[in-house]
Amino acid sequence: MTEQDLGVYATQRIQQALKVSAEAARLFNLVRHNYTLLIPILNYHYRSLDTPSSTPRMLDTIYIVRHGFRSNWVVSNDGTYNATIKSPTGIPSDPPLTSYGVDQARQLGVHLASLDIKPQQIYSSPYYRCLQTSAPIATELGLGIEGVEGGIAEWFGTAPFDHPLPATAELLKTFFPNLNADYTPIIIPAVRGETMAQVHNRAAYALTRLVEYVDKTHPEVRAIVLVSHAATVIAAGRALVGDPDMDVGAGTCSCSVYKRNDPNSSPVWIDVDGKEVQGTGTVDLNKGPVPVLPWRGKGILGGWTRERNGDCSFLSGGEERNWWFGGDEAWDFPIAKGTGVEKTLGTETSGSRGPGGDEIAGKGESAKI
Incomplete structure (x- = not known):
């Protein structure tokens, strides 16, 4: 500031x-x-x-960015994960960026540092590729990484097997020394995955809690950047605005900008059924889903206005590997090889969500959200 x-x-x-x-x-x-x-x-x-x-709130701008171009991995229909390139964390579903993705992240960092309203805090998904993307942003802005937040972690479709959990903050700090490993996350990810509706509700709850946390503990902070994954980038944008059908650009290292409609807004911890819900502590999704806040139609905390949608104009390669929801991505049928919304004969599928893969080739139906 x-x-x-x-x-x-x-x-x-x-x-x-x-x-x-x-x-x-x-x-x-x-x-x-x-x-x-x-x-x-x-x-x-x-x-x-x-x-x-x-009480005036300083936080009025949220930048939501996706990680850079990453290496690939595959998962079989029995839940066996294999990575093309071994992850430094040793977790097959936690691949690093490619060299091209590292270059994208640097360009993103330069772009964010050039803005009039610069991010003053960085929150990252706990997956390695997001920390790799956060690192050059932190360098360009002269910041540390405030914390790894499970509320903006990857989306895995519901499954009868356990998805690998991300690395701990303590392990990640050995790779990223400027990470604050003492940050207490709002969400612990679910090992059995989530439905499409659940990832949207998770994003709404996590962002409400995060904005409240920044308002209370860092009133001097006007803008933050969240480094996440395609599905969560989309879900978070929809939750902020209040539109479950909104098209959100989610190319690699894309940047969306959201402005707070009412800086004086405070969260009301009442769910869609009018019941008081938990607004403190860490929520473990393995013990149950997050409370469903009434974000649809109004957005969280009085709503937000999107000023930029999936901007990639600052990237030398422009928009690449955009992604859309292509269904509920649940592992509730024999999985066939293929990516996107296509399901053909075979034994494996590539990507990170579920049977739909990472870069789904068409826009899906969001009416179930």
């Missing part, structure tokens, strides 16, 4: 805090020329207002 941005933010806080607390006024006079010291003081006193919902 620039000094000018700090000044604008401090001025907003001053106008409110001085009305509430004489102590805030006294402290302001002591540190009025040091915005770094001033802002926490004003935040503290401003929270004593009778209407917490009126």
Whole structure:
């Protein structure tokens, strides 16, 4: 955040805090020329207002990007995973980027660093290819990686066998030293996968929790970037806007931008049935799905407006390997070899979702979401 941005933010806080607390006024006079010291003081006193919902939020911009071009792997219909190139984590479903994908990630990092509103925090899926994509972004922005979040992890279709879980933050930190391994994730991924509806609800819940976390613990942060996977990139965008049918570009290293409609919005932890739900702690999807928040039609936290959709204009190769949902991707029938929505005779399928593969060749029906 620039000094000018700090000044604008401090001025907003001053106008409110001085009305509430004489102590805030006294402290302001002591540190009025040091915005770094001033802002926490004003935040503290401003929270004593009778209407917490009126507290200004700084986080108003979310960049959602997909990882770069990766190496391949295959999975048989009994759940046996094999990677074309061995992953540094030793997990077959956790392939690294190709050299081309590394170049894409560098171009993405340069692009994000060139923006007027730059991301101030980076949250990554716990899969290696997303950390590889996050690393050059962090370098270009001069940041660390704030944490690995299971809420924006890969989508695997429901299956009668266990999908491999991603590596732990502690292991990933040995490869990415600037990763904050102390971050507590909101979601623990499900080993038996999720339905299409569940991944959308997971994204809605995780993003609601994440925005609230940033609002409360980092009020100085205006923009964050989430590094994720095609299916989750789509689900997250739909959850923010509130449109379960919205077409979301998800090419490798694509960048979508979402702006918060109401910076004063706060989460209401009531599900679609009107019941109070869990809004704290880590949710383990292996013990049950996330609470279903009423995001459809309104979006989370008052809704968001998409300003850019899957932008790849800054990449030398343009848009590549775009992806769409092509069905519910459940392993509930004998799996045949093929990718996309095609199912032909054989024994294996490539990709990362389920029988639909990684880059589905056609746009699927989302009415079931």
